[in-house]
Amino acid sequence: MSEIIRSLQRDLNDFGEDLHLIGSEKLADRHAGEHPGNFGAGAMAVPATPEAAAAVVRWCAANGVPVVPQGGRTGLVGGGISRPGELILSTARLDRIEAIDPLARTVTLGAGVTLQALQEAAAGFGLTPGIDLAARGSATIGGMIATNAGGILAFRNGVMRHQVLGIEAVMPDGSLFSDLTRVLKVSAGPDIKQLLIGSEGAYGFVTRAVLKLDSFNPMRATALVGVRDAASALALIAHFRALPALQLEGAELMWARYFRDSAGERRFDLDWLEDETAAVLLMEVSAASEAEARDALEAGLADLWERHGLTSGIVAASLDQARRFWALREESDFIYRLHPAAPSYDVSLPPGALDDYAAGLTARLKTVDPGFDAYVYGHVADGNLHISVIGKSANAAALKEPIEDAVYTGIAESGGSFSAEHGVGTEKRRAYLTYGNPARRAVAQAIKAAFDPENLFNPGKVPFRAD
Amino acid sequence: MSEIIRSLQRDLNDFGEDLHLIGSEKLADRHAGEHPGNFGAGAMAVPATPEAAAAVVRWCAANGVPVVPQGGRTGLVGGGISRPGELILSTARLDRIEAIDPLARTVTLGAGVTLQALQEAAAGFGLTPGIDLAARGSATIGGMIATNAGGILAFRNGVMRHQVLGIEAVMPDGSLFSDLTRVLKVSAGPDIKQLLIGSEGAYGFVTRAVLKLDSFNPMRATALVGVRDAASALALIAHFRALPALQLEGAELMWARYFRDSAGERRFDLDWLEDETAAVLLMEVSAASEAEARDALEAGLADLWERHGLTSGIVAASLDQARRFWALREESDFIYRLHPAAPSYDVSLPPGALDDYAAGLTARLKTVDPGFDAYVYGHVADGNLHISVIGKSANAAALKEPIEDAVYTGIAESGGSFSAEHGVGTEKRRAYLTYGNPARRAVAQAIKAAFDPENLFNPGKVPFRAD
Missing domain, CATH: 3.30.70.2190 (Alpha-Beta Plaits)
Structure with missing residues (x-):
C-alpha cells in the first residue's frame, strides 16, 4: 500500500464509510478504462460526499500531492492518466440522482452518475438529458462537464455547457465552490462555473450539478x-x-x-x-x-x-x-481490430467546409505515405468529424507529427477546432500548443496560476503549465 | 471639450475616420438611453474597427483613464453609467453583419449590430438569432453578450451564452483577444470567452462575435x-x-x-x-x-x-x-406613467416555486406598507418574473432596503437568481452583495484583480472591487 493511502487513512479516518481509499493491489481488480495509464498513481480516493472530497483535496494541498480527477474513464485522449506520487480522486460514489423537477425540467445529481442512468431516470418523466453519446453506459456527468461533451444531439440542443445550470466543485485550495442554481436565466455577474466546464480538471473537481432536461419523443x-x-x-x-x-x-x-x-x-x-x-x-x-x-x-x-x-x-x-x-x-471499435493503434482525431469545422477538408485530408495523408487513408465519420450537422488514419506504420512514432499536421491543417483558419468533443488530455498536447487558440491558452495559464499556484490539479494536462 | 478627448485626438489621430471622439457638447445631441447617468463622463470614443478600440484601451491603460463600455444603452440597471474622468467606449460603429453562413447556421458580426438588424438579416435565410426581447430595436449584440441576455425564447433555445460561438474582445491591457470560432463543438481547454459573457464589461470590451442561428417558422x-x-x-x-x-x-x-x-x-x-x-x-x-x-x-x-x-x-x-x-x-412603460419611478426587479425561480413566491411577495410587501402591491409578469417557462412595486412612497429612499428584502427573500434558497436577465449594473449592487452567490463573487474578484489590476474596466460595477 502506498504511503499516500496510508497517510490518508491515518489523517482522514473520521470520514469512515464516506471515504474509501484504494491502494494499488485493489486497483488491479478494477477496470482502468480507455487508457492503460489511468491507474499509474496506484492510489485512489473515492469520496461518497462532497465534504469528504473537499477534505481529500485540502489534505493534498497541505501535503503537496497532485490530484487527478476521474469519472467513467471513457476519455479517449488520456485526460485521466495518473503517475506515481499522485492521487486519483474518483466520482464513482457521488452517484446519486437527487431530484428531478419535471415542471422546471431540471435534475440535481452527483458528478458520478452515468449518462445512461440519467437517461433512464429522465425517461420516467418523458424527458431526456438532451445530450447523448456512444459511451453513455460508463461516461459520467462529471467527466462530461470536464470535457464539455458533445455527442449526437448537439446540433439541436447544444453541448454539455448548454445543459449545465449549476455546479458544485472542490477548488484546488480544498474549498467547496457551490453554485447549484436551478434556473436557466442568471445575469448576476461573472459566471465562474463556466470555467469548470471543459477545463478537464484544471480548476476544480466537480462534485454535483444541476442540468436541464428536454422533451423526449420515442415516435x-x-x-x-x-x-x-x-x-x-x-x-x-x-x-x-x-x-x-x-x-x-x-x-x-x-x-x-x-x-x-x-x-x-x-x-x-x-x-x-x-x-x-x-x-x-x-x-x-x-x-x-x-x-x-x-x-x-x-x-x-x-x-x-x-x-x-x-x-x-x-x-x-x-x-x-x-x-x-x-x-x-x-460501434467503432472495429477500427482498432482491423488497424491496431490507428491514430485517431476528433475535429470540428464549419459544415460547409467539410468536403474540401475531407478531400484535402486524403491528399495530405498521401504525401506523408501514399498507402495512407482515413476512416472519416461523425456528427455532420455540427461539422464534427472523427478520423482514424490507417495504413502500414500509421502509428509509427516518426510519423506522428506529419500525420497530425495533415489532419489539423486549415482547421483553425476555417473557424474550427482541433478537438471537438474528446478534449485535450495528454495525447493532444502538441495539437493544443500548435493548433489551439493562443489567446485562450494565455489567459487559461494566467487563471491556472491564480487558482492553483502549486499546479496540483491534473498536472501535465491543460493548460500545460511547466511541470 | 474634455481634456480626455483633446488628448485622445492628439495621440490617436492616425486612426482618422476609424475613430470618432465625441465631447460633451455633441453628446447632448444623442439619446442617453434608459439611464440619465449614462453620459456622465461627457467623453465618448466610437471606434469603427477592433484595432481602433484596442488603441483607445491601450491609451486609457497608459493614462489611467477608466473605460465604460456602452452598446444600445437599453440596460435597465445602470450598467453603463459613467462619471467625469472616465471614457465611454461605444460599439455604435462596430455595426456590420459580416457574414451569414446558412448551412452552418452562424453569423459573424460586430458587437454594435442591433438585435433587430440581425433578426431582419437572418430572416432573409429563413433563420432567426434564436433570442428575442422587447428592446430588440436598440439592444446590441455586444450588450446582450455582456449581460447574458435572456428574453422570450430562452425557455426553448437557452440564453445568450448558448447562442455565442465566438468572441473577439479588447482586454483591459489593450490586447485583442480573438476566439472567433465558428463551430459549436470545441473541447480544447478552458473556454476563456465564457468569462466575457454576462460580466458586464468587467473583463473586456466585446468587439465582434459569432452567433448560432436557428430555424424561423412564421406559421x-x-x-x-x-x-x-x-x-x-x-x-x-x-x-x-x-x-x-x-x-x-x-x-x-x-x-x-x-x-x-x-x-x-x-x-x-x-x-x-x-x-x-x-x-x-x-x-x-x-x-x-x-x-x-x-x-x-x-x-x-x-x-x-x-x-x-x-x-x-x-x-x-x-x-x-x-x-x-x-x-x-x-409595452410595459405604462407602469412608469401610472407609477413614476416604481422600483422594478427581475428575478428567476424554479417555475414550480412561482405561485408560492408570488403570494409571499404580496404578503411581504404589505408588511412593509399595507398599501403596497406589485405588477408581476414575465417569462413563466423560465421562472423569470419582472416585478414593479407600486403604492404611495414605494420609491422612498428609506424603503429601498425593506422592499428589496421583500422581493429577494427566498430566491437564492430556491435555486433562483436576484437578477435573471437585466444584469447587476449599479442599481443591483446591494442585491449582488447581499443575495448573490458568495462563491461566484469571491472568484470573480480574484479574476478581476488578475485581469484588470488597475480596475479601469467599468469600475463601480460587478464584481465591485473597492474603488
Missing part, C-alpha cells in the same frame, strides 16, 4: 441514405430541420470506407447500396406517431432524391433494425 | 388564456411542449393587475375575460401552416380547459391582433 423513424458528399447530406439535414411537423433526432455521416468496413464487420447487408456512394447519412426523425415519422422521412427523401443526387437508401422497418443502423455508426 | 397562432395560477400556466406549457407537431414560440404570464392595467392603457377590450382570473397566459405556437397552428392551439386548449380550470381565452384572428396581444406584454 421515430430511421434511415440510411447514400449521398454524394457532405454538402448533399447537409442539404437533406437543412430540409428536415425546417419541417415543422417533425424533429431531427440524429444526423450522422459515414464516409464510404468507414461505412463499408463497419458493415462488413457486423455482416450488415449492403445489397441496397450503390457502388459509387461517397458517404452514407444516418438520419433519425421523430413525429406525432411512428407512422407519421416514417411517412415524413420517406416523403422528404423522395422529394429530395433527384435534386441532391441521392444514390440509395433504406428506412428501418423495426426498432431492432434502427438499432442495427446506429450500431454501424456507434 | 403561427397566438392566444390569451385566463389561468388560475402559474401552475396551471406551466401545465399548459408542458402539454404544448410535448406535442411533436408544433413548436412553442412564446409563453408569457401576466398576473391580473399587470394585465388589466396594461389592457386599460391600450384600450384593449376585456369583455372576454372572467372577473376572477388570477393571471393571463400569452401563448404562441408555430406549425406547418397558420391553420394547423391555430387548430392545434384551439384543440389543445379545449382538451385542457376543464382539467386546468381555465377561465377564459381568445385566439388571435389576425397577425395584427396577435401583435396587439404581444404589445400588452412588451
